Amino acid sequence: MSRSADVDAPLGASDPHTTTRRAARTRFAPSPTGFQHIGGYRTALFSWLLARHTGGQFLLRIEDTDTARTVPGAVEAVIDGFRWLGLEIDEGPEVGGPYGPYFQTQRRDLYLAHAEQLIAGGHAYRCFCSPERLERVREEQRSRGEPPRYDRHCRYLAPKDIAARLAEGQGYTVRLACPTTGKTIVHDALRGDIAFENASLDDRVLLKSDGLPTYHLAHAVDDHLMEITHVLRAEEWIPSAPLHVILYDALGWEPPVFAHVPDVLASQGGKKLSKRFGALPLLEYRERGYLPQAIVNYMALLGWSYDDKSNVLSLEQLIAAFDLDRVGVAPARYDEERLLWFNGYYIRQLSPEELVEQALPFMERSEAAGGLPDSVARPLDKAYAARVLHLEQERMKTLAEAPAMTSFFFERELRYEPQTLIAKHMDADRTLDGLRRSQATLEALAGWEATEMESRLRELVAELGLKPVQLFTSLRVAVTGRTVSPPLFETMETLGRDTSMQRITLAIEALAAHAG
């Protein structure tokens, strides 16, 4: 039996939903009309976390009913994104599952059957109105200052009239017959009850004239049939949520728990993050040298928090801690700086092996693509690259910075202004002398260890009456070509004796020539 929406008790008012106690089946249901960005994946992450936290399942369903806007490759990209983030999908395209198919275009008979059922039950009706008439009606309403809504022209068509049009072969859509009085209550797990006047509702199209369902019908049928318990979706769905409550009721079904998660705003302006406003497709972050752990940690904290202290949280910790009750309702702003901090943090946590594994592809890219200079032979020596990367590890904010940061370890020739060899409060002559004395000191060394070089050169610094920075700056530029580098002695050790000595010799020559 289905409750009448026109009686006093508002629809949905007494649904006693708990949020996260039972095993949750959640889903992410994107339409393949573009590429998902952080906003979309954030909602998906919350859904995934809820499923994992409760020991339930997470499914991926493709809402491809808008065939005209479907973009090739979008489905693969979504799946690739989940794989990259480390969020495994329990049921969906590619992995399959007992509730498939997971593409809505392959489920049209299901929607058709339910549409018929709704019509038979008087909860929906066929609408023969042309798009032109619809537009005209809306225009008139607007000009009168009324909210544009379907005027329900076909809702009250006589049965024989309908039969006649059908016999004629007229096309039609199927619309939901909304109650016209009373209220419908949408229970939102994050915001509580939201009340809507039924009089303000619109009899939206459930089934398009091409026989494919709109989102309203399709998602309800699928979520019910797939036994989804919690629907997490963007807050833009709140306005149509009452329709969904009515629809579930008309179908005789218990609605799932709805949680409308807040938007993620673009870093500039007050607009929602989107392709137009500051959003990058998720996989673009991979190209730019971001680590999935950083993205996940950052996204989890956009609109959700564990307590007043926790900041760094692993996926495992997130699973253990996640709770719908701690998801906020206010929109959050996308903050690149914070993401970058997380990324640097997670890069620092990488083991030497993991770091090479992750960074090598960026270094071996072509020079034009941001890799090491093309003059450097590929493939790179892994062991050497590992040592080099380890030296730069704590300075890296993204993996994509690795090539520029480490190029002097690989290049044969350095290019720099001889002037930069001279440290502050130094002159060319004293620098030249320091360099020459250093050269002799290093030459006399039996081995080539950083600690050994350091103690010998520190003795030299004292002997010359200089400050460490005065001599080491020159050596640094000589050996790396830069004023900023990893610690000098480890750098020289890694570079090797031959290269280091050769560069110091070159620096002496260059400075001598420069000083005239």
Next chain:
RNA sequence: GCCCCCAUCGUCUAGCGGCCUAGGACAUCACCCUUUCAAGGUGGAGAUCACGGGUUCGAAUCCCGUUGGGGGUACCA
């Protein structure tokens, strides 16, 4: 226009009536460490809790209103 959502440091947030002279993180500033840059450590600045009314012995926390921002208003999702 109409409907709906939201409102604590620049940003992400903690706070669910007294623990708050509002806590943490990013960013920022200073200092320490130090061969540069980072990383790390310490400390600082930064929020009249949008505003105005209530309720209460007591409000960032509850209620109402205002303002501001956002979303929806398709045979798109």
